[in-house]
């Protein structure tokens with residue numbers, strides 16, 4: 001697959017909650033080829049620090065109009081700068097990058113938290129286009145973090161919700177509902193994306209039931225192209241580069257969360 005270096009025009013930003021925004025960019029080459037689970041490297045600004053690019057998972061594409069959707073948490077200098085971008089601003093993107101999700105499931109379950117739900121949103125679009133609505137289990141600290149349920153509306157079958165403080169859905173982490181959901185249906189692949197402790201706990205339970213499980217790892221990335229080793233971590237029997245070998249892995253390939 002070709003990697004494109006492209007100048008993408010911002011065509012809109014939308015506030016999703018106090019710390020999360022959605023950005024639409026015109027990037028026809030990337031939108032035409034990006035697969036669910038892949039990411040783009042965004043150069044936040046050309047003029048001042050931070051100079052490094054930031055990896056952001058693709059949250060959706062509109063191929064007809066060449067639009068790429070990214071969802072990001074405003075955390076740190078780079079994403080604060082990104083949050084200030086206005087319609088008409090141009091950002092340099094490299095992508096699509098990385099290895100995406102296996103998409104052969106007939107009865108998928110998604111489990112996600114935070115911006116880990118962004119790539120799952122695009123994966124839900126992909127399944128829906130083939131007439132399959134995934135069940136989704138999502139967790140957050142509190143109700144305001146579960147705005148994702150509205151983004152998944154119409155794209156999901158059953159939606160399970162959990163919050164740490166019990167303000168919405170079951171009280172606790174996603175582990176409070178996971179066993180119940182796994183017992184109720186025969187899922188053929190479980191896709192997990194979110195904080196590392198959540199992915200570790202969920203994948204251990206899913207693999208113990210002999211259900212295939214994919215995870216999307218998030219690590220600091222310098223180059224995003226397999227050259228700098230900043231994203232390297234321990235896989236089973238080998239070192240893995242999250243940017244190039246992943247970010248999506250089969251759960252049993254991962255040794256270090």
Ligand code: FES
Pocket residue numbers: 220221222223224225226227228229230231232241242243244
């Ligand atoms: Fe440089 Fe992965 S980010 S090797």
